[in-house]
Amino acid sequence: MKKTFFITTAIDYVNASPHLGHALEKVQADVIARYFRNLGREVLFLIGTDENSLKNVRAAEGEGITPQELVDKNAKKFYQLKEVLNLSFDDFIRTTELRHKKGAQKLWLACKKDIYKKTYRGLYCGGCEEYYKEEELVNGLCPEHKTKPELVEEENYFFGLSKYQKKLIEIIEKDKIKIIPEIRKNEILTFLYRGLEDICISRSAKRARGWGIDVPGDPSQKIWVWFDALSNYINAVGYGTSQRKFKKWWPADVHVIGKGISRFHCIYWPAILISAKLPLPKAIFIHGYITLGGQKMSKSLGNIVDPFELVQKYGTDAVRYFLLRESSPFEDLDFTFEKFKKRYNSDLAAGIGNLVARVIGLMKKIQMGPSRRLGGWRAGWSPNSKFQIQDSKLKKEIKKTKSSWKEAFENFKLNEALISIWNLISSCDKFIQEKRPWEKGNEKIIPDLFYALEEISKMLNPFLPETSERILKQKENQKIKPLFPKI
Numbered sequence: 001m002k003k004t005f006f007i008t009t010a011i012d013y014v015n016a017s018p019h020l021g022h023a024l025e026k027v028q029a030d031v032i033a034r035y036f037r038n039l040g041r042e043v044l045f046l047i048g049t050d051e052n053s054l055k056n057v058r059a060a061e062g063e064g065i066t067p068q069e070l071v072d073k074n075a076k077k078f079y080q081l082k083e084v085l086n087l088s089f090d091d092f093i094r095t096t097e098l099r100h101k102k103g104a105q106k107l108w109l110a111c112k113k114d115i116y117k118k119t120y121r122g123l124y125c126g127g128c129e130e131y132y133k134e135e136e137l138v139n140g141l142c143p144e145h146k147t148k149p150e151l152v153e154e155e156n157y158f159f160g161l162s163k164y165q166k167k168l169i170e171i172i173e174k175d176k177i178k179i180i181p182e183i184r185k186n187e188i189l190t191f192l193y194r195g196l197e198d199i200c201i202s203r204s205a206k207r208a209r210g211w212g213i214d215v216p217g218d219p220s221q222k223i224w225v226w227f228d229a230l231s232n233y234i235n236a237v238g239y240g241t242s243q244r245k246f247k248k249w250w251p252a253d254v255h256v257i258g259k260g261i262s263r264f265h266c267i268y269w270p271a272i273l274i275s276a277k278l279p280l281p282k283a284i285f286i287h288g289y290i291t292l293g294g295q296k297m298s299k300s301l302g303n304i305v306d307p308f309e310l311v312q313k314y315g316t317d318a319v320r321y322f323l324l325r326e327s328s329p330f331e332d333l334d335f336t337f338e339k340f341k342k343r344y345n346s347d348l349a350a351g352i353g354n355l356v357a358r359v360i361g362l363m364k365k366i367q368m369g370p371s372r373r374l375g376g377w378r379a380g381w382s383p384n385s386k387f388q389i390q391d392s393k394l395k396k397e398i399k400k401t402k403s404s405w406k407e408a409f410e411n412f413k414l415n416e417a418l419i420s421i422w423n424l425i426s427s428c429d430k431f432i433q434e435k436r437p438w439e440k441g442n443e444k445i446i447p448d449l450f451y452a453l454e455e456i457s458k459m460l461n462p463f464l465p466e467t468s469e470r471i472l473k474q475k476e477n478q479k480i481k482p483l484f485p486k487i
Helices: 020-038 054-063 067-079 098-110 161-173 182-193 225-230 243-249 259-275 307-314 316-325 337-365 392-410 414-435 443-460 465-477
Strands: 004-009 042-050 091-094 115-125 130-132 150-159 178-180 202-204 218-223 254-258 283-287 290-292
Touching: 004 020, 004 243, 020 042, 020 254, 020 283, 020 290, 020 307, 020 316, 020 414, 042 067, 054 067, 067 091, 091 098, 098 218, 098 225, 150 202, 150 218, 150 259, 161 182, 161 259, 178 182, 182 259, 218 225, 225 259, 254 259, 259 283, 307 316, 307 337, 316 337, 316 414, 316 465, 337 414, 337 443, 337 465, 392 414, 392 443, 414 443, 443 465
Parallel strands: 004 042, 004 254, 042 091, 178 283, 254 283
Antiparallel strands: 115 130, 115 150, 202 218
């Protein structure tokens, strides 16, 4: 097994502050990164910001500031998600950085044999930074942003995407790049079967307002923001700057992206890599959107929830839990405060919070110190308790849970992994009711419950790292403090 594990998220446009939709993807990727770190893998978790788009220029014009001032201000807010959401990313790349510019231009030159120039006229969506055909529009509007594309005509550079159609079909069909879930794989194949056309990969410096990365050898053109942005994945690991680092980390083990940009990552990106004679990513995990009233949460639509405010009011782990548990990561998650509060009170306050308080309360009541009965433990992912569980039924339940938790994780079914943990929490509650450990003569099963809490805290670690740590600390000092006060 490869000892390293490289995971990325899509880089975000910084024309405005981050919303809960951005938080969803970052938290999902963080859970996966933590899981593989806990397995002993050397992990590189990358996120970043997409700063060379025309929408950033327009947003800056609207605020009366320069594009650089705008991207500096908003990139800082995206970086602050690290503390707010307790993200464990190792690197944060900005596409205005020198390392990125070097890599993007090197990639252009590596693909030069497939690049040519021609005059083009098409419908361009500034939100997607992408040309659309008439038949791809919905009632004349961009299907993603619900806005009318502008008609653009100019001389640009094109990439010979069409020549890679057969190769891409073979790659996707044979899972040389594994697309998760299967339904997204089928969507990509359907698109490929219809036939590919060459794509425009530059815009005039005039239309770009002078913002962006110059096409090598032609400063009158700026590299198309998607060709530029996709290269962040290789630029962050040394492409164009450190061959040693690049060889260590590339190819990526998994790209975590939203369903709206699957075409760019599953078709354009592999074709560019093939053209440049570079290895392909191993997997692409495609998640759904967060919606409000059935509509995608979007800055352009104005229907957003601020993750900073939500965390400030309810706590980091409560927000992480809702994002990960409320629906399958492959489906859309419709957010309401009613759903959030219901999930918080039932699963967190009355679920894990209540169980921890009950078990520690029982231990305190009979004055059974952990060092005397359980042989001691260490905080962290791999406690080394000498104690072995005695009750065969509870032991079997824990083993079953760990197995289903692991299987769900390895298939990126993060909500199902959490469900398995909460099933064990329910089993522990039933175990307490059946065994009645508060009665004289039944105290001997309390160490079994402590062991179960330890296993629960381990499995919770990638999802709710703060809560996992607090469970271990409360076990050690036997001081009960509500994990999740009811709201």
